[in-house]
Amino acid sequence: MASVKITNLDKAYGSVRVLHQLNLQVDDGKFVVLLGPSGCGKSTLLRMIAGLESVGGGDILFDDVRVNSVHAKDRNIAMVFQNYALYAHMTVRKNMAFSMRLNKTDKKTMDEKVNWASSILGLDDYLDRLPKELSGGQRQRVAMGRAIVRDPDVFLFDEPLSNLDAKLRVQMRTEIKDLHQRLKTTTIYVTHDQIEAMTMADEVVVMRGGYIEQSGTPMEIYDNPNNLFVAQFIGSPTMNILECQVVEDNGTNYASIDNTRFALPANRDLNVGQSVYYGIRPEHFNVSKQSSSDDNNALTGVVKVVEPTGPETHVYLTLAGQELCAITRDRLELRPGDEVQLQPDLSQVHVFDGDSKNVI
């Protein structure tokens, strides 16, 4: 096992810079998820850590040893690819044993390791099949088996679940997390799926356009996004964002849009007239039917679509000409066209600067 440290890492393809001075520390045994939309450079970063892409500038260190020019085969890493990258002409057993065959491991150890991996991954019945005779989920497991038999210092996953159907994805997610808890190998996992990131990671690194926007534990990032991008990228349904102006009334600041006022949390450094983004997650509204509330901060919206999910209900509504989403656990029996009252939880309101889009 090893820690991975990245300092001032740069990468460019021709004149296009894809990574800008990245710094990242992955502690030994941690599960770190690189999260971002496609084209943000997360896969490039992972491939550089793997040694499949050259380093443009800066350093990659494994356990404080510089590995910039160390060949992929000598880094003692294991990688699981998005499309599995299995050896199509080899059976499952040979796929998993390939690395051991290359370094001339004796047959007994080889069999033991393959059997150990296949029992962990539930592949015992498939060892003599070819990859083309397996389902997507089974192939994914073979790819993971090939990685774990190596006992690597670092596990790298490049969007390993994106080719699987929704149900299998949830199941494999749990399996990968369980595997990490058992093996405790340092893991770097790339995905564009924020749910995967939230559920699996010890630490999430949100990337955009070759920059790291924010890193922290999933809940830190969820509760305290640094900027508008992170706020909108994390969470489903996504955070409600309203483009507002700061107005003052009786010494209190409000965020105003179309003459509707949203209460702002106190102690924020705001100027009257400043344009801000007012952000609040759907579950931080208290939704009630029209009659039951007389709170000053309450807002009135018109229900457009109601989506019951079972434990909670997503209510899409129109307020001040904007579309908002609110989540309630109460069974309010709402219908499209109903008026409802929303009370924002002021302690959970995020305010972002209109220009820099950073949190205020």
Added chain:
Amino acid sequence: MSKRALLPRWLTSEHPLPWLFPVTSLLIVFGLYPVLYSLWLSFYKRNPATRKEKFMPSWNWEKLISDERVWDAVQITFTYALLALAIQLILGLSIALLLDTDKKGFGVLRALMTLPLVVPPAVTGMMFLLMYDSSFGVISNSLYALNLLSPTAPILGTGSTALLGVIIADVWQWTPFMVLIMLAGLRALPKEPFEAASIDGATGFQSFIFLTLPMMSKIIALAVLIRGIDLFRIYDYVKVMTDSGPGTATETLTAYAGTVYFKSANFPYASTVALATLILVLVTASIFIKVFKVRF
């Protein structure tokens, strides 16, 4: 009115027969008929003096079996085909591996590589004939200068080197074909398994042995089959460069059939030798397809 309705009825048919008719008739006229005609011809005995032919179904076939020149020719044909095939395969794959890169300038190299393919085989034969010439040929003179060859034993005039001399012309012309097929195969290989292998600890050579070769096996088998069939029918280079000589040192089966046809005017026996070539190709190719499980 739709465009379809403007066309004559037979051009809008959804029945397969009208569409199969043109190519089928071409195949029958230029493929099937000559073969059947040869077969029919092979059942006649020709009297060279009277120039009359007499129906004797087994005469030519019995002669074929007992004709030592035929067996020599079979041996020479196999030697020629296998040697040329091996050289072209190894050279073709090696050159394809070198050209399989996106580096600048290699596109031009790949295009230049195909040039020998557009030269007519007879011209290639003439070209090599000139280069082998013992007084001014560039190849012969270079070999003399390096003391690898003696001017008293010209390449095409010496029994032991003549066949190799012809093979070299064939290799020059047809290796690019192998390169083209191998390149197409190499370029179509997925990249990820190779990346996975390099992470698994494979060196470049190990990747080639354990991944490239098995993944290319079907393409290689197909290229060998196409080239192999072609090589069994070798005629032009032999005719132009050595005319089966010296003696019969470079007489392949088709060359022998040509000699029998044009020099002895024994058309029935020439047809029989030509049919023997066809049978040899069919049998060899079928065995190859079976053993190497070639799929089209």
